[in-house]
Amino acid sequence: MLWLNAIVSMLPAALLASAAVEGGVELPKSHSAPVQAKRYQIVTKGGVLSTQPPLAVVYLDGPFPQPASLPAKQVTQKDLTFIPSLLPVRVGTKVEFPNLDDTYHNIFSYSPAKRFDLGRYRPDERPIPTQVFDKPGLVILRCDIHEHMRGLILVLNTPHFVMTDTHGRFRLEGLPAGHYTLKAWIDSRTTREKSVELKSGETLHVDFP
Amino acid sequence: MSAAVQARDKGVARFRTRLFTAMMIIVATLTALSLYLAQRKVTADAEQNLQRTFQAELSSLHKLEELRHATLTDRCNALAAKPRIHAAIEDNAIDLLYPSAKDELRDLMEGEEPPPEQAAQSLHARFYRFLDPKGAVIKPLNPYDVGELDAKTGAQLALDKLPDTQQIGYIQEKTQAGAESIDEVIAVPIFSTDTGDVISALVIGFKRLELEDKHTGMKSGIWTNGQLHLPALPEPTQASLNDKLAGALANSDEGESYFRVDVGGAPHLLFYKRLNPGSLFPPAFEICVYPLASAMAQLHRLRWQIGGASALLLLGGFVASHLVALRLSAPVKKLALDSEENRAQRKRAEAALASTAEELERSTRYSADASHQLKSPVTVFRLGLESLLAREDFKPEVYEELSALLHQTHRLTGVIDDLLLLSRMDAGHLQIASTPVNLSQLVDEWLDDFGALPDSPDVKIEKEFPHRLFVAGEKRYTSLIVQNLLENARKYNRPGGWIRVSAHGNGRDVVLTVGNTGRTIPPSENIFERFHHNSTPSAASGHGIGLNLARELARLHGGDLRLVRSENDWTEFEVRFPAVDGVNAVA
Numbered sequence: 001m002l003w004l005n006a007i008v009s010m011l012p013a014a015l016l017a018s019a020a021v022e023g024g025v026e027l028p029k030s031h032s033a034p035v036q037a038k039r040y041q042i043v044t045k046g047g048v049l050s051t052q053p054p055l056a057v058v059y060l061d062g063p064f065p066q067p068a069s070l071p072a073k074q075v076t077q078k079d080l081t082f083i084p085s086l087l088p089v090r091v092g093t094k095v096e097f098p099n100l101d102d103t104y105h106n107i108f109s110y111s112p113a114k115r116f117d118l119g120r121y122r123p124d125e126r127p128i129p130t131q132v133f134d135k136p137g138l139v140i141l142r143c144d145i146h147e148h149m150r151g152l153i154l155v156l157n158t159p160h161f162v163m164t165d166t167h168g169r170f171r172l173e174g175l176p177a178g179h180y181t182l183k184a185w186i187d188s189r190t191t192r193e194k195s196v197e198l199k200s201g202e203t204l205h206v207d208f209p
Numbered sequence: 210m211s212a213a214v215q216a217r218d219k220g221v222a223r224f225r226t227r228l229f230t231a232m233m234i235i236v237a238t239l240t241a242l243s244l245y246l247a248q249r250k251v252t253a254d255a256e257q258n259l260q261r262t263f264q265a266e267l268s269s270l271h272k273l274e275e276l277r278h279a280t281l282t283d284r285c286n287a288l289a290a291k292p293r294i295h296a297a298i299e300d301n302a303i304d305l306l307y308p309s310a311k312d313e314l315r316d317l318m319e320g321e322e323p324p325p326e327q328a329a330q331s332l333h334a335r336f337y338r339f340l341d342p343k344g345a346v347i348k349p350l351n352p353y354d355v356g357e358l359d360a361k362t363g364a365q366l367a368l369d370k371l372p373d374t375q376q377i378g379y380i381q382e383k384t385q386a387g388a389e390s391i392d393e394v395i396a397v398p399i400f401s402t403d404t405g406d407v408i409s410a411l412v413i414g415f416k417r418l419e420l421e422d423k424h425t426g427m428k429s430g431i432w433t434n435g436q437l438h439l440p441a442l443p444e445p446t447q448a449s450l451n452d453k454l455a456g457a458l459a460n461s462d463e464g465e466s467y468f469r470v471d472v473g474g475a476p477h478l479l480f481y482k483r484l485n486p487g488s489l490f491p492p493a494f495e496i497c498v499y500p501l502a503s504a505m506a507q508l509h510r511l512r513w514q515i516g517g518a519s520a521l522l523l524l525g526g527f528v529a530s531h532l533v534a535l536r537l538s539a540p541v542k543k544l545a546l547d548s549e550e551n552r553a554q555r556k557r558a559e560a561a562l563a564s565t566a567e568e569l570e571r572s573t574r575y576s577a578d579a580s581h582q583l584k585s586p587v588t589v590f591r592l593g594l595e596s597l598l599a600r601e602d603f604k605p606e607v608y609e610e611l612s613a614l615l616h617q618t619h620r621l622t623g624v625i626d627d628l629l630l631l632s633r634m635d636a637g638h639l640q641i642a643s644t645p646v647n648l649s650q651l652v653d654e655w656l657d658d659f660g661a662l663p664d665s666p667d668v669k670i671e672k673e674f675p676h677r678l679f680v681a682g683e684k685r686y687t688s689l690i691v692q693n694l695l696e697n698a699r700k701y702n703r704p705g706g707w708i709r710v711s712a713h714g715n716g717r718d719v720v721l722t723v724g725n726t727g728r729t730i731p732p733s734e735n736i737f738e739r740f741h742h743n744s745t746p747s748a749a750s751g752h753g754i755g756l757n758l759a760r761e762l763a764r765l766h767g768g769d770l771r772l773v774r775s776e777n778d779w780t781e782f783e784v785r786f787p788a789v790d791g792v793n794a795v796a
Binding site for chain 1: 293
């Protein structure tokens with residue numbers, strides 16, 4: 001589902017260019033056992049939020065033209081967790097928050113990138129409460145009823161982003177040629193970046209130490 | 210006599226005065242001592258009571274405060290668990306902190322201020338503020354909702370760092386009217402539910418809970434930031450108390466003590482106790498000033514009571530000492546009288562004794578003199594008769610006559626010897642030189658002599674005693690006793706009669722019994738009296754001192770002489786001698 005979304009979002013870019021970036025991001029060591037089925041959770045350590053097990057989002061920063069419409073994304077609440085726990089979206093994306101639990105949830109965010117409060121709602125709430133994220137930045141999702149619930153939405157100014165696997169490996173394709181800054185979001189306080197020179201038809205190898 | 214009475218009365222009076230003085234001294238000392246002790250006790254009691262009151266009131270206040278604090282802690286824990294509060298603090302949405310908390314803390318600020326007696330339970334706050342992670346006050350967007358504070362007051366809420374425990378402080382606030390008031394503030398840490406760290410603190414300001422005045426006239430206040438706030442006292446008094454307190458607090462490490470102060474010229478006790486030991490807020494002390502008026506009144510009353518009691522005691526003492534002196538002097542008086550009487554009696558007795566002794570001595574001397582005066586002419590007489598008897602130119606009748614005369618002179622000598630002995634005994638001059646005397650031998654000798662006597666009548670002698678029987682005594686006197694008894698037995702016997710002499714020892718005594726036939730002695734005759742007279746004159750009459758002498762001698766030896774019986778032609782005497790220890794054992 002996720003890879004389908006990614007492919008769909010990258011389609012227009014892939015038509016224009018054919019540059020690619022691949023490499024690895026050195027992720028913080030995880031001390032807990034790998035979580036099954038990519039059910040990542042958000043953990044806070046010293047006020048820093050990250051996924052568990054650690055994952056990074058690698059994206060190509062730069063001014064890209066805003067499309068007229070963007071496909072909607074979903075962050076569901078299931079078993080008192082946000083799924084996915086970390087969702088990178090392009091600015092202007094509408095995100096749906098379906099409640100798949102048998103209980104009330106009250107999703108809100110006080111983050112500077114997006115303040116909203118969906119209020120309490122049950123699984124049968126229709127239409128599904130949505131929010132449009134129109135400012136780049138990290139949005140911390142909370143539930144007013146279940147205080148341990150945390151979710152992250154990384155709102156990005158670019159259509160070129162990808163999540164690494166649990167080993168930190170990534171591959172971005174269909175990139176335009178040119179001079180850009182490649183960034184790797186690792187946790188709420190750490191974003192690494194590198195200048196890249198992208199050429200058509202070539203695959204650049206970049207490692208984030 | 211009258212001089213003696215005067216001296217005696219004077220002595221009694223002096224005794225009374227001394228007794229009264231002593232009593233006065235004792236009473237005065239007791240009074241002073243009890244006054245001193247009472248004063249000390251009253252003061253100490255008052256201090257102790259007030260201290261106890263202070264502590265009790267303070268502890269009840271603390272209980273109320275603790276109730277409030279516990280409620281607040283719960284409140285803050287609940288608040289900290291709220292995701293919105295976390296979100297506001299953690300997600301850098303400080304502007305949303307107060308709005309987020311508003312609903313949670315709505316009841317703190319709502320409603321009218323409760324009456325003081327419900328202040329502790331009602332949790333009605335004057336204001337509240339949040340502290341940011343550095344301890345600074347987070348400014349509210351709308352101060353009206355969280356209690357307005359002027360800048361100076363608000364600044365007092367800031368702490369150097371976030372507390373991890375509840376902190377109590379007292380801040381001064383200038384009210385609109387310009388008067389200063391004290392607010393009690395409680396800073397409660399807010400812990401992150403994620404990390405357990407202190408992410409903020411809620412500072413809530415309350416109207417201060419005041420100590421209740423339970424009719425002691427107590428005035429309470431707060432000393433904080435070097436300033437005393439005791440509105441019940443006038444400014445100048447506060448200022449002077451402030452100085453004293455500053456000195457006391459600077460000099461003592463204790464969080465709690467008290468001292469005496471003068472407030473408006475009346476003595477008071479000032480208690481102080483640290484209200485917020487270990488707090489991050491500036492130290493504050495509860496100050497209570499209690500008037501010592503009731504203690505003073507009590508002391509005053511007690512002084513009067515003790516004084517009155519002492520006066521009564523002194524009066525009683527005066528009366529008692531008077532009575533005691535009278536009671537005591539009566540026997541003294543009586544003793545004086547008695548001793549005088551005794552003295553007179555003694556003098557009389559002494560005089561009588563002296564005259565008796567004199568008489569006795571005179572009589573003894575007379576007896577001795579008489580004996581001597583008699584003895585020498587008798588001796589001359591006897592010697593003359595003997596020399597006449599030695600001549601051969603007289604007729605035989607003359608010799609007979611001379612012999613009779615000589616016999617009489619011998620008797621006379623015997624009487625005189627007896628009298629001499631008696632007089633010595635009477636004078637107490639006769640000393641017995643006690644030695645063992647063989648009584649048996651003595652009796653035998655005397656009985657042998659009987660046969661040689663010229664006028665010996667025809668009597669039969671019966672003897673019944675052991676060969677050796679020793680008695681303790683002086684031989685010549687023992688011999689005299691034995692001679693006396695045997696001679697009497699012979700002398701007063703009838704012709705053809707008999708004498709029986711027996712003796713035996715019983716370990717302690719030796720008893721010699723001499724019995725003879727012959728006329729009986731009537732019971733009326735006091736044969737042991739000196740110079741007694743025979744009721745029936747007979748040829749063989751004695752001179753009347755022999756038995757007396759014998760008895761006296763026997764008694765002088767520790768024995769006795771008595772008439773055992775005298776009836777039916779039988780008269781028996783018994784003389785008891787002390788035995789010689791161990792000598793008669795084989796007898």
